[in-house]
Amino acid sequence: DNTICVLLTDEQFWQEQRRFIVRHLKEFGFARRGMTEIIENEAAHIRKDFEELIAQGTDGNAVVQMQGAFSVYVLNTLWLMMAGVRYGKDNSDLKYLQSLLHELFTNIDMMGALFSHFPFLRFVAPRLSGYRQFVEIHECMHRFIGAEVERHQRNFNPDDEPRDLMDVYLRMLQNNNAPSESFSREQLLAVCLDMFIAGSETTTKTLDFSFLYVVRNPQVMRRIQKEIDEVVGRNRLPTLEDRPNMPYSEATTLEGLRLFMSNTFGIPHRALKDTKLCGYDIPKVNDTMLVGMFRGMMLDENLWEKPTHFMPERFLKDGKIHIPAQYHPFGVGKHRCMGELMAKSNLFLFLTTTLQSFDLLLPKGEPFPSDVPLDGATPSVRKYHVAIRPR
Numbered sequence: 001d002n003t004i005c006v007l008l009t010d011e012q013f014w015q016e017q018r019r020f021i022v023r024h025l026k027e028f029g030f031a032r033r034g035m036t037e038i039i040e041n042e043a044a045h046i047r048k049d050f051e052e053l054i055a056q057g058t059d060g061n062a063v064v065q066m067q068g069a070f071s072v073y074v075l076n077t078l079w080l081m082m083a084g085v086r087y088g089k090d091n092s093d094l095k096y097l098q099s100l101l102h103e104l105f106t107n108i109d110m111m112g113a114l115f116s117h118f119p120f121l122r123f124v125a126p127r128l129s130g131y132r133q134f135v136e137i138h139e140c141m142h143r144f145i146g147a148e149v150e151r152h153q154r155n156f157n158p159d160d161e162p163r164d165l166m167d168v169y170l171r172m173l174q175n176n177n178a179p180s181e182s183f184s185r186e187q188l189l190a191v192c193l194d195m196f197i198a199g200s201e202t203t204t205k206t207l208d209f210s211f212l213y214v215v216r217n218p219q220v221m222r223r224i225q226k227e228i229d230e231v232v233g234r235n236r237l238p239t240l241e242d243r244p245n246m247p248y249s250e251a252t253t254l255e256g257l258r259l260f261m262s263n264t265f266g267i268p269h270r271a272l273k274d275t276k277l278c279g280y281d282i283p284k285v286n287d288t289m290l291v292g293m294f295r296g297m298m299l300d301e302n303l304w305e306k307p308t309h310f311m312p313e314r315f316l317k318d319g320k321i322h323i324p325a326q327y328h329p330f331g332v333g334k335h336r337c338m339g340e341l342m343a344k345s346n347l348f349l350f351l352t353t354t355l356q357s358f359d360l361l362l363p364k365g366e367p368f369p370s371d372v373p374l375d376g377a378t379p380s381v382r383k384y385h386v387a388i389r390p391r
């Protein structure tokens with residue numbers, strides 16, 4: 001039952017796994033499939049899928065429900081990086097994976113699940129406390145990822161260049177040159193599961209918030225499109241190499257990220273020793289839990305001008321990206337996010353590739369979309385529709 005928790009609680013084991021994953025996320029030396037290529041290809045699929053939807057319609061546009069609209073593409077970038085697998089948007093395996101992740105996130109709220117605060121409830125009321133469901137979803141995710149690991153093991157050719165993270169990891173296990181006993185097939189499953197959990201909802205929802213504010217502020221959409229036209233033009237798709245020349249587009253993603261994270265709690269940490277923090281004594285005894293509150297960081301009126309307003313230009317200075325010192329949406333310290341580079345690349349390319357080709361407009365009769373978020377393990381935008389129209 002507790003495989004996942006047990007595997008990652010050992011400090012040294014965690015450090016070894018983290019070092020390994022960070023190195024491979026940075027290098028992305030899997031054959032010719034660099035991270036850039038994976039994300040740029042996926043952005044091209046977004047454009048193609050929207051074009052197809054528009055072609056199926058009758059009046060030259062497609063009406064799309066925007067909450068979670070990019071989730072398929074985000075999952076694809078993660079799964080391609082881990083296992084080299086890409087799904088079409090209607091694929092049944094993909095739908096299954098999405099439903100598992102959705103279940104997982106609806107069974108916990110921002111502060112975790114009932115059983116994580118009162119662990120004894122696992123024994124007294126396993127289903128009522130949500131514990132049983134939590135374990136069942138993890139078992140399904142394990143089976144899903146495990147099946148892919150087996151496929152990789154079957155098709156593995158030691159002479160080929162590794163195609164993805166699974167190949168790199170399995171090769172190391174097969175050659176018996178793992179740095180320590182912390183590397184195992186079970187640990188590979190746990191790593192993949194962690195990446196899905198940590199990388200899918202966060203990136204998808206940041207895109208949801210960024211697009212919501214773009215739709216609510218058409219002048220922002222026009223300014224991004226102007227930048228795209230000047231830097232990229234219409235004859236090729238945006239690439240990550242364009243990013244340094246497109247500060248306003250990048251600033252829009254940073255602002256979407258700020259507003260998404262402003263309703264989010266950090267991942268719980270525990271005190272490993274007696275600690276003093278901002279004048280408070282945090283005792284080690286009982287492993288006191290500490291949860292960072294991003295609202296304080298992202299909405300403090302002393303730090304941000306009109307903090308609840310959507311203002312991408314707050315991240316610009318003299319026409320260049322300027323990151324205020326208080327802005328740490330990916331956390332700080334030794335547990336800081338491992339996927340920052342990948343997340344930022346997804347945000348930039350999905351936003352700019354979409355707006356290069358399409359206008360996102362409110363369909364006639366559709367109410368102005370609310371920016372009051374829905375609570376959950378992480379906040380969501382409310383459901384709303386846009387008419388996607390070729391520019």
Ligand code: HEM
Nearest residue numbers: 198199202203206267329330331332335336337338339343
């Ligand atoms: C916009 C998207 C994302 C946001 C806002 C985000 C934010 C965060 C934050 C705040 C943490 C916790 C840091 C801490 O506890 O101090 C974290 C941890 C983590 N993130 Fe992300 N993340 C995002 C995307 C991703 C992606 C795409 C991946 C995978 C490729 C990923 C993998 C991880 C992992 C594995 C951890 C745990 C690190 C550890 O405990 O050592 N994240 N992330």
